[in-house]
Amino acid sequence: MSRTVAFIGLGHMGGPMAANLVRAGHRVLGHDLIPAAVDDAVKSGVEAMSRAADAVAVADTVVTMLPAGRHVLGLYDDILEAARHDTLFIDCSTIDVTDARTAHERATAAGMRALDAPVSGGVVGAEAATLTFMTGGGEAEFQDARPLLEAMGKKVVHCGGAGAGQAAKICNNMILGVSMIAVSEAFVLGESLGLSHQALYDVASTASGQCWALSVNCPVPGPVPESPANRDYRPGFAAALMAKDLGLAANAVRAEGVQAELGLRAAEMYTAYAERVGATEDFSGIVRIIRAHDGGDQ
Numbered sequence: 001m002s003r004t005v006a007f008i009g010l011g012h013m014g015g016p017m018a019a020n021l022v023r024a025g026h027r028v029l030g031h032d033l034i035p036a037a038v039d040d041a042v043k044s045g046v047e048a049m050s051r052a053a054d055a056v057a058v059a060d061t062v063v064t065m066l067p068a069g070r071h072v073l074g075l076y077d078d079i080l081e082a083a084r085h086d087t088l089f090i091d092c093s094t095i096d097v098t099d100a101r102t103a104h105e106r107a108t109a110a111g112m113r114a115l116d117a118p119v120s121g122g123v124v125g126a127e128a129a130t131l132t133f134m135t136g137g138g139e140a141e142f143q144d145a146r147p148l149l150e151a152m153g154k155k156v157v158h159c160g161g162a163g164a165g166q167a168a169k170i171c172n173n174m175i176l177g178v179s180m181i182a183v184s185e186a187f188v189l190g191e192s193l194g195l196s197h198q199a200l201y202d203v204a205s206t207a208s209g210q211c212w213a214l215s216v217n218c219p220v221p222g223p224v225p226e227s228p229a230n231r232d233y234r235p236g237f238a239a240a241l242m243a244k245d246l247g248l249a250a251n252a253v254r255a256e257g258v259q260a261e262l263g264l265r266a267a268e269m270y271t272a273y274a275e276r277v278g279a280t281e282d283f284s285g286i287v288r289i290i291r292a293h294d295g296g297d298q
C-alpha cells in the first residue's frame with residue numbers, strides 16, 4: 001500500500017533512503033536544512049518541502065535521519081503539533097537511548113505512534129537498500145513500519161520496547177569497536193614477534209579468534225583484499241562515526257552503572273584517533289595508532 005512519508009534529514013544516509021521509498025512506490029515529502037541535500041533528493045523523485053511542519057501535516061508517516069538526539073527532540077518539538085493524530089514517527093538516527101525514550105514519550109503524549117529504528121550498513125547499504133534496522137517500540141507500530149523499512153533494508157529486527165533499537169545498535173557497535181582493537185593489538189604484537197600477517201590471519205580466522213573485524217574488515221593489508229586497509233583506510237565505516245556510537249554506549253554504561261572497562265576505553269581510543277587523524281578514515285586504521293605506540297612506524 002502506498003504511503004505518504006515526510007522524510008526529514010536528507011544527508012548521506014537519508015537521501016538514498018528517501019530515494020528507495022520513492023522507488024518502492026511511496027509519496028515522499030522531503031525536508032533538510034541544507035538546500036543542496038533537498039535538490040539531490042528531488043532528482044530521485046522526492047517532493048521538496050521548505051518547512052518540515054508542512055510535510056508532516058499531510059503525512060501518515062514521519063521518518064527522521066538526523067545527526068544526534070538534540071536534533072530529533074528539537075524537531076519533534078517543532079512538528080508534533082502539525083501532525084495528524086496517530087501518525088507513525090520512525091526515527092532512524094543513531095541517538096542516546098534516553099533521548100530515544102524521551103522522543104517516544106513526547107510523540108505518544110501528543111497522540112502519535114513511535115518507533116526507534118537506527119540502522120547499520122552505512123551509505124553503501126542505504127544506497128543499495130540493504131540496511132539492517134534495529135527497532136524499538138510496540139508490536140503494532142513495528143508491523144505498520146515493516147513494509148517501509150523493508151523498502152530501505154534487507155533485515156528488520158524488532159528488539160523490544162521504546163529505545164531497544166538504539167540499545168541494540170550501541171551494544172553491537174561496542175562489540176565491534178572493542179574487537180577491532182583486540183584484532184589490531186594482536187597483529188601489532190605478532191609483528192613484534194616476527195609473525196607474518198598472513199600466518200596470524202590463517203590461524204586466527206579459522207580458530208577461536210575469528211570475528212568480523214578480522215575476517216571481513218581485517219585491519220592490516222593483504223589477508224582480506226577487500227578490507228579498507230588495502231585502500232589506505234578509506235571507509236568503510238568512518239572512525240568519527242565509531243567514536244560517536246561508542247560515546248553513546250559510554251553514556252549508557254555510566255547511566256546504568258554497568259562495568260564495561262573495555263567499552264569505555266575503546267570510546268576514548270576512537271575519540272582520540274578521530275580527533276587526531278582518523279575522522280574520515282575507516283575505524284580499522286586505529287591499528288596504526290596502536291603500532292605507533294608500540295614504537296613501530298606509522
Ligand code: NAD
Nearest residue numbers: 009011012013014032033034065066067071093094122123
Ligand atoms: P548527515 O550529516 O550526512 O545528514 C544529516 C542531515 O540532517 C543533514 O543533511 C542536516 O542538514 C540534516 N538536519 C539536521 N538537523 C535538521 C533539522 N532540524 N531539520 C532538517 N534537517 C536537519 O549524516 P548521515 O551520515 O546521513 O547520518 C545520519 C544519522 O545516521 C546519524 O545519526 C548517524 O549516526 C547515523 N548513521 C550514519 C551512518 C553512515 O555511514 N553515515 C551509518 C549508520 C548510522
